[in-house]
Amino acid sequence: MRSFVNHGLKIGLFLVVLSFSAVAQQTYNNRNTLPEIGVVAADTLSLDKEMIIGDAVMRQMRGQAPLIMDPVLDEYLQDLGNRLVVYADSAKFPFSFFWVNNDAINAFAFFGGHIGVHSGLIHYSNSESELASVLAHEISHVTQRHLARSMQAQQRSAPLALASMLGGILLAIANPEAGMAALASSQAASAQMQIDYTRSNEEEADRIGIAMLARSGFDPNAAASFFATLNEQYRLVSQTPARLLSHPLTESRVADARARAANYPNVRVASSTAYHLAKARVKARYTFDEHFSLRYYKEAVASQPTDGAYYGLALAYLRNQQPGEAQPIIEKLLQKAPENLFYLDAATDISLAQQRYDEAIERLAPHLERTPRNQVLVLNQANALIEAGRSQPAIKILKDFILVNEEHQLAYQLLTRAYETAQDRKDMHQSKAEVLALYGAYQRAVDELQFAYNYTQDNYLDKQRIRARIKQLRAKEERLKRLQ
DSSP states (O other): OOEEOOOOOOOOOSOOOOOOOOOOSSSSOGGGGGOOSSSOOOTTOOOHHHHHHHHHHHHHHHHOOOOOOOHHHHHHHHHHHHHHHTTTTOOOOOEEEEEOOOOSSSSEEGGGGGEEEEEEHHHSSHHEEEEEEEEHHHHHHTTTTTTHHHHHTTTOHHHHHHHHHHHHHHHHHHHHHHHHHHHHHOOOOOOOOOOOOHHHHHHHHHHHHHHHHHHSSTTTHHHHHHHHHHHTTTTTOOOOOOOHHHHHOOHHHHHHHHHHTSSSSSOOOOOHHHHHHHHHHHIIISSSSSHHHHHHHHHHHOOOOOOOHHHHHHHHHHHHTTHHHHHHHHHHHHHTTTOOHHHHHHHHHHHHEEEEEEEHHHHHHHHHHHHHOOOHHHHHHHHHHHHOOOOOHHHHHHHHHHOTTTTHHHHHHHHHHHHTTTTTHHHHHHHHHHHHHHHOOHHHHHHHHHHHHHHHOHHHHHHHHHHHHHHHHHHHHHHHHOOO
């Protein structure tokens, strides 16, 4: 499926902070230093409030950061993250992993189990274990509640002010210009430079992350090898990159990572096929421009004809409006792996580009019967049905999908388009309201629901449902206010 990127404002480098190992509005003092293990910080920020703040910040990110909405990449990243979370101690949240369209080697974590991964991280990683090592580190920041524990030293901190500050800084990481605007419009402008890591939190996240990595079956030496990747990447750069400002790469930290890895069996884990395909997809669709992408993968296939290289070449042909060149490549790959979601997604895009809508629908149908809730299959099928002018079956499968994926932005966007194609104004406005609510634009969402109300005619149940949803959205705003 052709991916969607929420571009926000023009991306650039913002070299202040990356990962929120600690947050406070004043400088720490030694008397408030917290023990490393077992502090839950419940007296400062409850888990419920942490979830509310995390949800609010995530909505802000959706609305203003350059997030990549790509079902295939999302499926891979969530699966990789879940493989690690299974072995995490004290995982109190359903973790959510998402991509940021930025070529920096970056990742960050915040309240409520949200972890953002820059596309540059997989681009420059040398193995799946290296990518997993960064995720494990960020998961550890969340499970150890480093943000909440830091707040415990600042009893007067207001959670909503923190949400504003945190949201602005996260935007500055993901989308610098938008983030700077958010910082300037809040108290974060004056507090921003006081937010930085603590050595104990970094050591704790390293220690727990490496243990998690080993238990998950990845190479525990990958953390140290990733440090080497960082050093090499930025060895000749005059300005320190964001990740190294918030995660300083001292010699002792690198040595400590190697020493901790030595406590585990020395294993060499081959990167999965999915990792190589995800990496090729990021390069072909997001990192390179379309012309360079085609040249790059033609050379890659000539020098090392791997499945990943061929897949990247097929995507490059698609970006350059040459679906006929991409088709035989994907068909050959599908012969080897007919269930592979990366290949099925590309095959769908090829069929749609050639206006062979029925071909796409028929290809996906048997796979959907086996896994009817898979986001790649559902969203590709819905898109194909909409393109074919078959809005009603698209609406049905999207509504079924949303029942168990209530905050899936792309699903709601497709549903809005399906209702618009079907000229169903009432439901189109309701679906559009849900998209706006996912951005945290509650008042605009209420406006859309009021538009929908005008199309209910004399349907009493529809009127009641819309009134109830307006009440729910207003309650969400009030719940945030009560955090002050």
